[in-house]
Amino acid sequence: CGVFGVIGLADAANFVALGLHALQHRGQEAGGIVSYDPVTGFQSARRFGYVRDNFTKASLMETLPGSLAIGHVRYSTAGSKGQTAIRDVQPFFGEFSMGGAAIAHNGNITNAEALRRELIEHGSIFQSSSDSECIIHLMARSFQKTIPERMKDALRRVEGAFSVVAMTRTKLIGVRDPLGVRPLVLGRIGDGWVLSSETCALDIIGAEFVREVAPGEMVLISPEKGVESFHPFERRASRFCIFEHVYFSRPDSILGGRSVYETRRQIGIELAREAPVEADLVCPVPDSGTPAAIGFSHESGIPYGMGIIRNQYMGRTFIEPTEQIRNMGVRLKLNVNRALIAGKRIILVDDSVVRGTTSRKIREMILDAGAAEVHFRIASPPTAWPCFYGVDTPQRDKLLASHMSEDEMRDYLGVDSLKFISLDGLYRAVGEVEGRNNRCPQYCDACFSGEYPVAPSDMIQKGFQT
Ligand code: SF4
Ligand code: MG
Structure with a gap:
C-alpha cells in the first residue's frame, strides 16, 4: 500500500490526491482520503479503482476541504483477500473523547488475528476485515489523555510491519515500526509538511525531501511546532524490506x-x-x-x-x-x-x-x-x-x-x-x-x-x- 499526508497547505486533499497518484504502483484496488477543516470537521471519501479516476473530480475534492489531509492507496495483503469491500478501504477513522483521528497503514500486522479476537471479546465492534483496524480499537482502549499517546500504546501491542500516516484535528502523525520494514519519508513544501511512502510522491507536488522517518520513530507535525520526534519503541537494528529495492518502489524514488x-x-x-x-x-x-x-x-x-x-x-x-x-x-x-x-x-x-x-x-x-x-x-x-x-x-x-x-x-x-x-x-x-x-x-x-x-x-x- 501507499500512504501520504499533508499539513499546513490550503486544499491539502488536492495535494494528497496527487501524492497518491504518484504512489499508485503501491496499490491499485482502491484509494481513500480524509481531510479536516475546522468548519466542516472530518470528511472522507473512499473509492475503488485508480486515484486519477476518482480524486480529480472537482465535485469530490470539494467535499474534502481543509489544510490537513491524509490518504491511502490499497492493495489487499491481509483482510478480505481478493474482494476488497469499501469498508476495508483506508484511512480508518475513530472518534475518541479528545477528538477524532484518522489513520492510514502500509504494512501488515502479524498478530492482527490474535488482537482482533481479544478486542472483540472485550467489546470492540469491527467495521472491516482489515488488520489495520486493530490500531483504532487498541487506541480506543488506551487510558492515555492524548491521541498520539494512545497511538503509542496501541502500536506497542502491534507486531509486524507498519508505516502509519495519521491525523488529528491539529496534527499530522507519522510512525514506522521498530524494524522500519516499510518506507516513510518526510518532506517540506512552503509552510507545509508532507509524509509519503516514497520520495517520488514528494516530487510530484514539488515538495523537498527532508529525511526519512527513522525506524521506530514517531513524528508529530503541526504548523506551530514543526516536527517533534519521539521513539516509543525499544530500539532494534533496522530491517528494511530488500524487495522494495528490487520491485515494489518506483525506480525514481x-x-x-x-x-x-x-x-x-x-x-x-x-x-x-x-x-x-x-x-x-x-x-x-x-x-x-x-x-x-x-x-x-x-x-x-x-x-x-x-x-x-x-x-x-x-x-x-x-x-x-x-x-x-x-x-x-x-x-x-x-x-x-x-x-x-x-x-x-x-x-x-x-x-x-x-x-x-x-x-x-x-x-x-x-x-x-x-x-x-x-x-x-x-x-x-x-x-x-x-x-x-x-x-x-x-x-x-x-x-x-x-x-x-x-x-x-x-x-x-x-x-x-x-x-x-x-x-x-x-x-x-x-x-x-x-x-x-x-x-x-x-x-x-x-x-x-x-x-x-x-x-x-x-x-x-x-x-x-x-
Ligand atoms: Fe516481505 Fe520479502 Fe520485503 Fe521481507 S523482504 S518485507 S519478506 S517482501
Ligand atoms: Mg514483472
Missing part, C-alpha cells in the same frame, strides 16, 4: 539514500557477473525488469532491446486478485516484438519468479515469435517463502521455489537456462560491499531466506512452519 533505479541497474551488473551466457539480445520483462536489464546489457556487452512491449493501460498483474485474471493478464499486458527477436538468442531479465505463471507465458510468447533460445535472468533470489509484512505473496506451496530447485524450475518454465541473483549479490547491489551479514542481516529478506525478523505469530498459530 530514493530509498535509504540510494536511487532505486541505480540499485536495480547494479543488480543487473551483478547478475551478468554471476550468471553470464552467450546471447544476441538482452530484453527486460517490462517494467519491473527494465533497469536490471540495462545493467546486464552494460556489463555483458550484449545489446539491449525492447523484445517485449507493455500495454501502458494495464496495471501490475500480481495485484489482480484471482488466478484466472492473472493468467489472462499476462497477454493483456505484454506482447512480443517479433521483428526484433526472431532468430535471436534472448536473455530475458525479470524482477522475480513467484508462481511462475508470468515466466511460462512469456517463454511461450517469445518462442512462438521465433526466438532461437530463451535465457531467464532474475533480479532477485528464488522467492521460496511468503511475505507477512505487506507484500502479497501467495501461500508457500504456490511458490515455485518452495518445492523446486533452480534446475527443476528451468525445466518447468521450459527455458534454456535460468539463473537468479544470489542473496549476497543482491546485498552488494544495494550497497553492502561485504554482502549479507548473516549474523545480523542488514535487511528483511525473509521471502528469500526464510529468516523472519518478526515471528509471524498468527500464521504460526495456524500451523505455518518457519
Whole structure:
C-alpha cells in the first residue's frame, strides 16, 4: 500500500490526491482520503479503482476541504483477500473523547488475528476485515489523555510491519515500526509538511525531501511546532524490506539514500557477473525488469532491446486478485516484438519468479515469435517463502521455489537456462560491499531466506512452519 499526508497547505486533499497518484504502483484496488477543516470537521471519501479516476473530480475534492489531509492507496495483503469491500478501504477513522483521528497503514500486522479476537471479546465492534483496524480499537482502549499517546500504546501491542500516516484535528502523525520494514519519508513544501511512502510522491507536488522517518520513530507535525520526534519503541537494528529495492518502489524514488533505479541497474551488473551466457539480445520483462536489464546489457556487452512491449493501460498483474485474471493478464499486458527477436538468442531479465505463471507465458510468447533460445535472468533470489509484512505473496506451496530447485524450475518454465541473483549479490547491489551479514542481516529478506525478523505469530498459530 501507499500512504501520504499533508499539513499546513490550503486544499491539502488536492495535494494528497496527487501524492497518491504518484504512489499508485503501491496499490491499485482502491484509494481513500480524509481531510479536516475546522468548519466542516472530518470528511472522507473512499473509492475503488485508480486515484486519477476518482480524486480529480472537482465535485469530490470539494467535499474534502481543509489544510490537513491524509490518504491511502490499497492493495489487499491481509483482510478480505481478493474482494476488497469499501469498508476495508483506508484511512480508518475513530472518534475518541479528545477528538477524532484518522489513520492510514502500509504494512501488515502479524498478530492482527490474535488482537482482533481479544478486542472483540472485550467489546470492540469491527467495521472491516482489515488488520489495520486493530490500531483504532487498541487506541480506543488506551487510558492515555492524548491521541498520539494512545497511538503509542496501541502500536506497542502491534507486531509486524507498519508505516502509519495519521491525523488529528491539529496534527499530522507519522510512525514506522521498530524494524522500519516499510518506507516513510518526510518532506517540506512552503509552510507545509508532507509524509509519503516514497520520495517520488514528494516530487510530484514539488515538495523537498527532508529525511526519512527513522525506524521506530514517531513524528508529530503541526504548523506551530514543526516536527517533534519521539521513539516509543525499544530500539532494534533496522530491517528494511530488500524487495522494495528490487520491485515494489518506483525506480525514481530514493530509498535509504540510494536511487532505486541505480540499485536495480547494479543488480543487473551483478547478475551478468554471476550468471553470464552467450546471447544476441538482452530484453527486460517490462517494467519491473527494465533497469536490471540495462545493467546486464552494460556489463555483458550484449545489446539491449525492447523484445517485449507493455500495454501502458494495464496495471501490475500480481495485484489482480484471482488466478484466472492473472493468467489472462499476462497477454493483456505484454506482447512480443517479433521483428526484433526472431532468430535471436534472448536473455530475458525479470524482477522475480513467484508462481511462475508470468515466466511460462512469456517463454511461450517469445518462442512462438521465433526466438532461437530463451535465457531467464532474475533480479532477485528464488522467492521460496511468503511475505507477512505487506507484500502479497501467495501461500508457500504456490511458490515455485518452495518445492523446486533452480534446475527443476528451468525445466518447468521450459527455458534454456535460468539463473537468479544470489542473496549476497543482491546485498552488494544495494550497497553492502561485504554482502549479507548473516549474523545480523542488514535487511528483511525473509521471502528469500526464510529468516523472519518478526515471528509471524498468527500464521504460526495456524500451523505455518518457519
Ligand atoms: Fe520485503 Fe520479502 Fe521481507 Fe516481505 S519478506 S518485507 S517482501 S523482504
Ligand atoms: Mg514483472
